[in-house]
Amino acid sequence: MRFTITRENLQQGLAAVGASIPTRTTLPVLSNILIEAGEDGVQMSGTDLDIAVTLRVPAEVEEPGAITVPAKKLQELARELPEAPARVTTTGERFELTCGKATFRLNGMPRDEFPTFPEVDFASSWRVSGELMGRMIERTSFAVSTEESRPILNGVLWQLGDREMRMVATNGHRLAKLTIPSDGANAPNADLIVPPKALAQVQRLFDPEDEIEVARSENHLGFRKDGTRVYTRLIEGPYPNYEQVIPKDNDRIAIADKETLTRSLRRMAVVASDQTHRVRLAFVGTALRLSVETPDLGDAHEEIEVDYQGDALDIGFNANYLLEVLRYMPSDEVKLSFKAPERAATVEPTEASEGAYLCLIMPLRLLE
Amino acid sequence: MPRRIQVLPDTLANQIAAGEVVERPASVVKELVENALDAAATRVEVVIRNGGKTEIRVSDDGYGMGREDALLALDRHATSKISSEDDLRAVRTFGFRGEALPSIGSVSRLTLETAESGGVGNRVRVSGGRIMGAEDCARQPGTTVLVRSLFFNVPARAKFLKSAAVETRAIADVMTSLALANLSAAFRLESNGRTLMELPATRDLPSRAADLWGDEFAGALIPVDHRVDGIEIAGLVDRPDAAVSGPRRVHLFIAGRPFRDRSLVAAAERGYRTTVPRGAKPSLLLYLDVPDGRVDVNVHPAKAEVRFGDPAGVEAAIEAAIHSALSGVDSAATLDRRPPPPQIRTPARESGSDRGPGTGRPGRPAAEARRTPEGQLAFFVAAAPDREPAEDGTVPDAAEQAGIEADNRYSLWQVHDSYIIAETRSGMLIIDQHSAHERILFEALMRDFDAGGRPSQRLLFPVTLRLSPGEYAVVEQTQSLLAMAGFEAEPFGGRTVIIHAAPNPHPWFDAERCLREMVAELAEGSELTRAARTQYERLAMTFACKAAIKAGQRLSVEERQRLFDELFATELPYHDVHGRPTIVRLSLDELERRFGRHG
Numbered sequence: 001m002r003f004t005i006t007r008e009n010l011q012q013g014l015a016a017v018g019a020s021i022p023t024r025t026t027l028p029v030l031s032n033i034l035i036e037a038g039e040d041g042v043q044m045s046g047t048d049l050d051i052a053v054t055l056r057v058p059a060e061v062e063e064p065g066a067i068t069v070p071a072k073k074l075q076e077l078a079r080e081l082p083e084a085p086a087r088v089t090t091t092g093e094r095f096e097l098t099c100g101k102a103t104f105r106l107n108g109m110p111r112d113e114f115p116t117f118p119e120v121d122f123a124s125s126w127r128v129s130g131e132l133m134g135r136m137i138e139r140t141s142f143a144v145s146t147e148e149s150r151p152i153l154n155g156v157l158w159q160l161g162d163r164e165m166r167m168v169a170t171n172g173h174r175l176a177k178l179t180i181p182s183d184g185a186n187a188p189n190a191d192l193i194v195p196p197k198a199l200a201q202v203q204r205l206f207d208p209e210d211e212i213e214v215a216r217s218e219n220h221l222g223f224r225k226d227g228t229r230v231y232t233r234l235i236e237g238p239y240p241n242y243e244q245v246i247p248k249d250n251d252r253i254a255i256a257d258k259e260t261l262t263r264s265l266r267r268m269a270v271v272a273s274d275q276t277h278r279v280r281l282a283f284v285g286t287a288l289r290l291s292v293e294t295p296d297l298g299d300a301h302e303e304i305e306v307d308y309q310g311d312a313l314d315i316g317f318n319a320n321y322l323l324e325v326l327r328y329m330p331s332d333e334v335k336l337s338f339k340a341p342e343r344a345a346t347v348e349p350t351e352a353s354e355g356a357y358l359c360l361i362m363p364l365r366l367l368e
Numbered sequence: 369m370p371r372r373i374q375v376l377p378d379t380l381a382n383q384i385a386a387g388e389v390v391e392r393p394a395s396v397v398k399e400l401v402e403n404a405l406d407a408a409a410t411r412v413e414v415v416i417r418n419g420g421k422t423e424i425r426v427s428d429d430g431y432g433m434g435r436e437d438a439l440l441a442l443d444r445h446a447t448s449k450i451s452s453e454d455d456l457r458a459v460r461t462f463g464f465r466g467e468a469l470p471s472i473g474s475v476s477r478l479t480l481e482t483a484e485s486g487g488v489g490n491r492v493r494v495s496g497g498r499i500m501g502a503e504d505c506a507r508q509p510g511t512t513v514l515v516r517s518l519f520f521n522v523p524a525r526a527k528f529l530k531s532a533a534v535e536t537r538a539i540a541d542v543m544t545s546l547a548l549a550n551l552s553a554a555f556r557l558e559s560n561g562r563t564l565m566e567l568p569a570t571r572d573l574p575s576r577a578a579d580l581w582g583d584e585f586a587g588a589l590i591p592v593d594h595r596v597d598g599i600e601i602a603g604l605v606d607r608p609d610a611a612v613s614g615p616r617r618v619h620l621f622i623a624g625r626p627f628r629d630r631s632l633v634a635a636a637e638r639g640y641r642t643t644v645p646r647g648a649k650p651s652l653l654l655y656l657d658v659p660d661g662r663v664d665v666n667v668h669p670a671k672a673e674v675r676f677g678d679p680a681g682v683e684a685a686i687e688a689a690i691h692s693a694l695s696g697v698d699s700a701a702t703l704d705r706r707p708p709p710p711q712i713r714t715p716a717r718e719s720g721s722d723r724g725p726g727t728g729r730p731g732r733p734a735a736e737a738r739r740t741p742e743g744q745l746a747f748f749v750a751a752a753p754d755r756e757p758a759e760d761g762t763v764p765d766a767a768e769q770a771g772i773e774a775d776n777r778y779s780l781w782q783v784h785d786s787y788i789i790a791e792t793r794s795g796m797l798i799i800d801q802h803s804a805h806e807r808i809l810f811e812a813l814m815r816d817f818d819a820g821g822r823p824s825q826r827l828l829f830p831v832t833l834r835l836s837p838g839e840y841a842v843v844e845q846t847q848s849l850l851a852m853a854g855f856e857a858e859p860f861g862g863r864t865v866i867i868h869a870a871p872n873p874h875p876w877f878d879a880e881r882c883l884r885e886m887v888a889e890l891a892e893g894s895e896l897t898r899a900a901r902t903q904y905e906r907l908a909m910t911f912a913c914k915a916a917i918k919a920g921q922r923l924s925v926e927e928r929q930r931l932f933d934e935l936f937a938t939e940l941p942y943h944d945v946h947g948r949p950t951i952v953r954l955s956l957d958e959l960e961r962r963f964g965r966h967g
Contacts, residue, residue: 149878172828245828274934275812278823295819316823342826364823365869
């Protein structure tokens with residue numbers, strides 16, 4: 001293998017792929033980056049076996065070939081290179097990089113030891129805009145569960161339908177759902193449960209203007225645009241029936257200024273219990289009284305103005321869950337809906353901006 | 369008609385009294401050494417032969433007595449120590465009944481040699497209670513009592529004496545007790561020509577403990593220092609991780625006088641609860657002082673027991689004293705092979721210029737108490753420098769007391785996703801993240817129980833648990849308690865339970881597994897559940913154990929800091945709920961030793 005590459009292209013490729021390479025692994029080759037020189041340039045790949053990332057960068061290839069080299073060392077090296085094109089050659093498992101008058105040799109491992117990428121057939125792919133994809137991921141993936149006994153909840157549900165697609169994530173305490181109209185060109189009707197780490201790579205590696213090609217196999221999902229590809233294992237379903245738990249009859253409605261509510265909640269959170277983060281919300285007329293009481297620490301009270309319709313209501317929440325949901329609300333005002341102190345509450349933006357966004361939060365039971 | 373009732377002759381009365389006071393050679397030693405200490409001796413030497421059965425010699429360098437006093441001392445109820453009823457209530461000397469010397473004299477062949485400073489020596493010989501003679505003799509100031517042929521005239525009593533080895537051990541125990549109560553006096557015990565005990569005078573309890581039992585034992589003791597409601601408690605107790613090994617020593621003192629009290633030992637053990645495994649027996653060297661009139665020491669002729677006006681208050685104070693001792697960094701387990709002895713502060717002492725009969729001398733806690741408002745315990749007051757307020761007057765928090773500099777507070781390392789290492793002024797702390805979180809969760813839930821329960825996170829997807837009949841019964845019985853702990857578990861019939869709401873202690877918490885394991889442990893019982901004192905505690909312990917962050921959980925920098933801060937906000941940050949350490953210390957000294965830098 002022999003090629004010449006600019007320092008910038010080398011750095012860019014390494015940085016993009018480096019994030020997918022695990023720092024600690026039982027399989028030594030996984031801490032390596034796969035470098036393949038071909039007609040279209042140089043392709044760099046990394047994987048942690050669940051997610052694989054490939055990126056193509058321009059280079060003058062004189063002799064095609066492939067090798068794997070320690071990713072971290074090569075990345076550090078690329079950062080320190082002088083501003084000159086780098087020339088890469090390989091001899092057997094030896095990787096040699098010359099830049100200006102400096103020469104580096106790293107011991108690599110043969111390509112055969114690198115895991116093969118999942119077979120995903122892009123012939124039956126569908127397309128989705130990078131912007132839409134990014135928005136759906138951002139607004140939902142924060143809500144996934146970090147607890148490992150129910151792997152399904154560790155993933156984001158991506159539902160593809162004829163006229164719309166939807167992402168849903170929940171940890172059993174709160175849920176986020178974004179539904180976006182889509183023409184569904186070529187898209188299969190499918191429920192895909194995708195690890196959020198893979199979605200983060202998609203968000204990072206594709207631009208909003210990109211039309212991303214997506215294809216699936218039995219157990220994997222692939223995303224690609226030009227030379228950039230992300231593959232991920234899919235989490236096996238079925239996803240719990242979330243529609244069933246989203247309340248339809250919440251009849252106590254509050255419209256609140258997002259900023260005002262957020263700031264007040266942040267102040268309350270300071271005094272809230274470390275263990276439960278509980279904040280109490282009392283809606284009466286146009287007033288929302290927020291309060292916290294923490295034994296051994298103290299209490300806090302604040303009243304803010306809201307537009308509230310319905311019977312008076314006293315309800316408790318984990319302040320962190322409320323704050324998190326508010327952070328992702330795209331409008332200045334938010335609509336909160338309730339049924340009863342022990343029932344699910346919903347938070348929605350007041351203006352529908354391309355799609356229906358809904359977050360749901362389960363309350364904390366208040367003590368009498 | 370002959371008269372049937374007659375007044376006993378003194379010798380017989382003394383023999384009967386001796387039955388109460390003088391049981392065995394050890395009681396002779398106790399009475400005589402106490403007399404020596406009451407006479408302000410700085411050195412007391414006890415020489416015994418054949419377990420004291422053949423001979424006991426107690427010599428001191430105290431005040432000594434003149435001829436008349438020496439004769440009077442052998443008379444019953446003659447004492448220099450009290451003269452009125454008021455004195456009896458506020459008694460501060462060891463002996464006061466005036467029974468000891470005549471009692472001993474009535475059951476042995478006793479020789480008393482004594483001389484006052486500048487006075488002439490006197491020798492009085494007594495045999496079976498009869499004064500056989502009194503003469504001048506040459507001797508240094510002080511007193512020597514030689515007791516030979518104990519119980520020669522009470523064969524029934526002599527027959528009940530144990531072997532020489534057993535009696536010798538009893539004498540050593542008595543001496544130990546007295547040595548612990550009188551640090552500023554030197555003690556020596558010799559048996560059949562062999563030195564069993566050689567204790568130089570000292571200023572602090574750790575050195576005395578080290579002289580008695582060795583550096584290793586003394587190094588595993590932590591200071592106790594507690595005052596509440598007029599009750600003062602000080603001393604040294606086992607560090608919890610040391611309480612499981614080695615022989616146990618229990619010595620209780622009140623106003624400098626040794627006494628026994630099972631319920632106080634039990635109270636101290638309660639103070640250890642959760643910090644030592646169930647059944648572990650910690651050593652206790654505890655010095656109490658209660659306000660005059662709130663203790664009656666005149667319950668037992670050998671004064672081995674006392675009666676408190678408010679025993680429950682004293683027990684509570686002891687428990688609190690231990691609890692507070694266990695909250696300090698000294699109580700943390702250590703990797704050091706030779707931990708430094710506990711830090712004890714000795715206050716500036718008055719000079720001995722005003723010494724004289726009745727007031728004792730400085731250095732004798734019992735006598736000291738009369739003059740210093742702080743009471744005897746000032747002598748033993750234990751205060752590690754770490755605990756004192758900083759120079760700027762700010763009160764340090766627990767982490768600062770542990771020696772964590774503010775700058776190092778947030779450079780916490782996590783190793784093997786299980787332990788957190790923090791740098792301290794004198795070394796490092798190794799924190800077990802699971803044990804630490806157990807302590808945090810346990811105390812938090814106990815607080816929430818006190819507050820009437822805690823809010824619980826309602827679940828979007830209720831969890832269904834199928835249980836064994838025993839486990840199902842546990843859920844039914846503890847349903848309201850579980851609800852206070854945050855588990856809204858509804859028995860659904862057919863051994864099925866539905867969880868509608870659960871606590872949410874950390875992001876990796878598995879409510880289903882936690883409840884399943886809790887219920888299984890509560891149903892089957894375990895060391896942990898048996899160690900609990902109340903239902904609440906049992907549930908809190910089980911919850912803490914099952915819900916705590918597991919070993920192997922990677923923690924972010926912020927999560928480590930939070931764990932660290934929450935741990936040091938607990939009452940007993942160094943101990944988990946199983947009686948295991950949450951923190952192990954490693955000192956720089958020890959590291960340097962291991963790397964061959966010194967020592």
